[in-house]
Amino acid sequence: MMPSNDLFAKACGELGVSPSSHVVLYDTHGVFSSxxxxxxxxxxxxxxxxxxxxxLPRWADEGLPVDTEPPTKPEPTSYQPPTFHSEAIRSYEDVVANSAFDPKTSIKVELLLDARSRGRYQGTDPEPRPGLSSGHIPNSISLPFNLFLQKNVSSEGIEYTNILPPAEIRRVLEDTIGQEELEDLVNGQRSVITSCGSGMTAGVLWLGLQLLGAKRVALYDEVCGICSSHTFVVSRKN
Structure with missing residues (x-):
């Protein structure tokens, strides 16, 4: 899903974003795609x-101003193709190779966290898109992304989410992978990969780990269901 350097720079320039701009991102679910x-x-x-x-739901719920006028076209800027930090991405080949090893056997094995629902991870719930394999990548750990989120209801009855404070994210991770493993992630002794079905909600886990100061966090940027049907021996719970 990542664009090329040139496409990213072109889009930023057309949106009036310069390299010195502070870009603020939001979505309509609270915390989902941002x-x-x-x-x-x-x-x-x-x-x-x-x-x-x-x-946007929290912004409106707190009585902050909302603009309902059509957006104006921004003044284009010059945004040169940036440096791509390739260490933040894991490829299909990277994840296939890593999946062959149990992270308990060596700290060099990357910990793969699956942000999808528990039912999809176990292969008991149907996949939302046709043709995707059910189950999960071998040696991955289930950590549904909504465990990092708090649900809220606005005064107008609109549901939205916000990300939990770091202390609560830490508690969720300790319950999932254990305190010792978590310290290895935070200190950079072990690297971690976040994954989902499309690379979208894996971003929520990535953000939570960033808030804890984890040193080596990458995101698997391919569709794990399709990839698993090609090479992975997909684990399922019968």
Missing amino acids: PRALFMFRTFGHEKSSIVNGG
Whole structure:
């Protein structure tokens, strides 16, 4: 899903974004797609970038002004193709090779966290898109992305989410992978890969790990269901 350097620079320039701009990202679910967009900006080295925690629904619920006029066309800027931080991405081949090893056997094996629902991970729930294999990548760990989120209801009855505070994210991770493993991630002793079905909600796990200061966090940027049907021996719970 990542664009090329040239396409990213072209899109930023057309949107009036310059390399010195502070880009603020939000979505209509609260926190859902904005972490993925933030991941993209950070991977292209645009560090001055943030999300609105709670998105547009929280903004409106707190009585902040909302503009309902059609957007105006921004003044184009010059945005040169940036440096792509390739260490933030794991490829299909990377994940296939890593999946052959149990992370318990060596700290050099990357920990793969699956952000999909538990039912999809176990292969008991149907996949949302035709042709995707059910189950999960071998030696991956189930960590549904919504465990990093808090549900809210606005005064107008609109549901939205915000990301949990770092202390609560830490508790979720300790319950999932254990305190010792978590410390290895935070200290950079082990690297971690976040994954989902399309590379979108994996961004929520990526953001949560960033908030904890994890040193070596990458995102698997391919569709794991399709890839698994080609090479992976997909694990299922019968």
